[in-house]
Amino acid sequence: MSVDVLKRVPIKEQDPKERAQNFEEVCLGYDEAEAMEEASRCLNCKNPKCVAGCPVSINIPAFIEKIKEGQHEAAYQILSESSTLPAVCGRVCPQESQCEGQCIRGIKGEPVSIGKLERFAADWAKANGVKPEPPKEKNGRKVAVIGSGPAGLTCAGDLAKYGYDVTIFEALHEAGGVLVYGIPEFRLPKDAVVKAEVENVRSLGVKIETDVVIGKSVTIDELLEKEGFEAIFIGSGAGLPRFMGIPGEQANGVFSANEFLTRNNLMKAFKGHDTPIKRGEKVVVVGGGNVAMDAARTALRLGAEVHVVYRRSEKERPARVEEVHHAKEEGIIFDLLQNPKEILVDENGWVKGIRIIKMELGEPDESGRRSPVEIPGSEYEIDCDTVIMSLGTSPNPLISSTTAGLDVNKRKCIIAKEATGATSKEAVFAGGDAVSGAATVILAMGAGKAAAKGIHEYLSAKA
Numbered sequence: 237m238s239v240d241v242l243k244r245v246p247i248k249e250q251d252p253k254e255r256a257q258n259f260e261e262v263c264l265g266y267d268e269a270e271a272m273e274e275a276s277r278c279l280n281c282k283n284p285k286c287v288a289g290c291p292v293s294i295n296i297p298a299f300i301e302k303i304k305e306g307q308h309e310a311a312y313q314i315l316s317e318s319s320t321l322p323a324v325c326g327r328v329c330p331q332e333s334q335c336e337g338q339c340i341r342g343i344k345g346e347p348v349s350i351g352k353l354e355r356f357a358a359d360w361a362k363a364n365g366v367k368p369e370p371p372k373e374k375n376g377r378k379v380a381v382i383g384s385g386p387a388g389l390t391c392a393g394d395l396a397k398y399g400y401d402v403t404i405f406e407a408l409h410e411a412g413g414v415l416v417y418g419i420p421e422f423r424l425p426k427d428a429v430v431k432a433e434v435e436n437v438r439s440l441g442v443k444i445e446t447d448v449v450i451g452k453s454v455t456i457d458e459l460l461e462k463e464g465f466e467a468i469f470i471g472s473g474a475g476l477p478r479f480m481g482i483p484g485e486q487a488n489g490v491f492s493a494n495e496f497l498t499r500n501n502l503m504k505a506f507k508g509h510d511t512p513i514k515r516g517e518k519v520v521v522v523g524g525g526n527v528a529m530d531a532a533r534t535a536l537r538l539g540a541e542v543h544v545v546y547r548r549s550e551k552e553r554p555a556r557v558e559e560v561h562h563a564k565e566e567g568i569i570f571d572l573l574q575n576p577k578e579i580l581v582d583e584n585g586w587v588k589g590i591r592i593i594k595m596e597l598g599e600p601d602e603s604g605r606r607s608p609v610e611i612p613g614s615e616y617e618i619d620c621d622t623v624i625m626s627l628g629t630s631p632n633p634l635i636s637s638t639t640a641g642l643d644v645n646k647r648k649c650i651i652a653k654e655a656t657g658a659t660s661k662e663a664v665f666a667g668g669d670a671v672s673g674a675a676t677v678i679l680a681m682g683a684g685k686a687a688a689k690g691i692h693e694y695l696s697a698k699a
Contacts, residue, residue, distance in 0.1 A: 242345030245274040247352055252565035256536055259421040259506060262562060263327070266349075268308075271356040275304035278348050281340055286350060289338035291682030292390070294318040296335060300353055312361040315354060316368040320393035321386060321433045321681065323362065324415060326355025327424055329678040330556050362432050367439045368393075374441065375399040377695060380465040382450050382635065385413020386677045387471030387668025389437050390684030391691075395469075396440035398692045403465075405448040410502060413473055414669075415677070417502040418494070420530050422537070423559075426501070451634035456642070460663060466698075467663045467691045470650060471684055474629045474669035480522070484579030485625075489514055489587035493523070493531040493626035500534050516540045516622030520590050522576055523626030524553040527674075529560060531624045532568050542568050543618060547575040547595050547608040573597070575608065577615060579623055589619045629674045639664070649673055656690025657683065665691055 248264040249255075255262050266274060278300045286296045295314055302311035315322040331337075331351035339347035361367075377400055381392045384406040392402045410416050412430045424430060438444065450456065450472070459465045477492030479485055496513065499505040505513045519535040521528050524546035532542045544563070546553060549572055553560065564570070573595045580589035594614035597606035636644045643651045643660040650659060650666040657665035667683030669675055 241277050244346045244349050245270050256566040259537055261425055262422050265359060266352055266356045271303055271353055274349050275300045275353060277341060279340055285338035286335040289334045291678045292318050292685050296350055299357060303353055303357060308357055308360045309366050311357040312366055313369060315357055320390045320437060322354050323358035323429045323433055325678055326351050326358055328419060330676060332557060368436055370440060371397045371399055373399055374401060376401060378465045379691060380459050380468045383413055383471040383473055384411040384444060385471060385473050387680040387684035390681040391469045391471060391688045392442045393437045393440055394685055394688035396442050402442045404442060404444045405450055406444060406446045407449045409446050411444050411446060417498040420501060420534050451638040456639040456664060466695055469687050470635060470666040470670055471668045472635055472670045474631045474674045476630045476632045478627045479625055482576055482578055484581045487579055487581040487587050488585050489621055490579060490623045493527045493624050494629060496531050496624050506538060514622055518620040519622040520545055520618060520620045521624045521626055524555055526555045526559055528626035529555045529563050531626050533563055533566060536566055536568060543571055544568055545571045545574050545576060549573055552605045587621055587623055589617050590623055591615060591617050631670045647673060655686060657687025658690055
């Protein structure tokens, strides 16, 4: 088979009209022949910039070379040396701005589909019963991990490989953190992918205790002083939603994206389970990030006409290009350079519309993006019955407020060293969204990986 090395092997996807009416995975992935063909495009660079672009430093040329040779188990084990969640990362990581963005092949053509190849190797391993190689021996020393999201699972998996006796404490009834409650089924299947990845972490010897709320069920200090843990990693995420503070925000029919997605993803409201959520006929989602795309595409699948209102332009929108492309294909309506001023409420306290003002871009703000400025006299109204606010999240202060000596910043994010995850409290480390605020899955994984190394060095020095 001849290969056009300048172009990627196309990836199969559900038809937009069909997928807009179901919660099945949009991207169907490569089969073996397609994966091997795409792998053959890799230049196997001696100085692979793609590795430098990966927050968990996967040996990308090595695992792709194994796929090219048909050695898929070897490819998976190379991935597993660096990544605890390859099937997840292959689906939801922003490869275009990380590994693929650095790909040399992309200079004169299309970069290698690194993410889709990672997904192929991980899915092949699951289909063939292949697990990560277990740690050779345990050292008997106990470490606690708070939160079973991407940061916590990564930290726990790496610590288990170092030989530690690791227990994850999860506040919800199911492990996975944002992977189960935040990212929709059509992007990240829960049973086929997330549960399988969690089980792989368990296969390393990690114990997971659910329904344990740190700060209420037990405190950080109690884990250290009474439960025999020698170190703790806090990877509790950032699940506290933000709102705009505009009139009408307390009306029935206004949701945070977190609540909307959690009820649909973790509690299966989309299947009619007993966790009722309003299935709006006309929904407005406020925001421009990946979570806004997830909420909008979920509402669409529940039968709504969906508008996404975002105060900046297409260029400034932070959502992944692929997610925006899929949303447009499915029929989401984008109202850019527009911002809500008021949510309109009927006599019974329910949303009946939203008042919008048009914007234009002014000077860049502290993030480097051009600040939106209102255009006087440009206000208008959109009729709707549901508004979903997707404006970012911040950490819940429960852990920091119940832990003596743990410093936080003005946003209630835990202050931790980037290189090691060490906090102001001895033996306590932190990483992921609990430190950075809401960010990507792979950045949280990178923080969990760095903290596992930091904990190992800390405890080794105490041995």
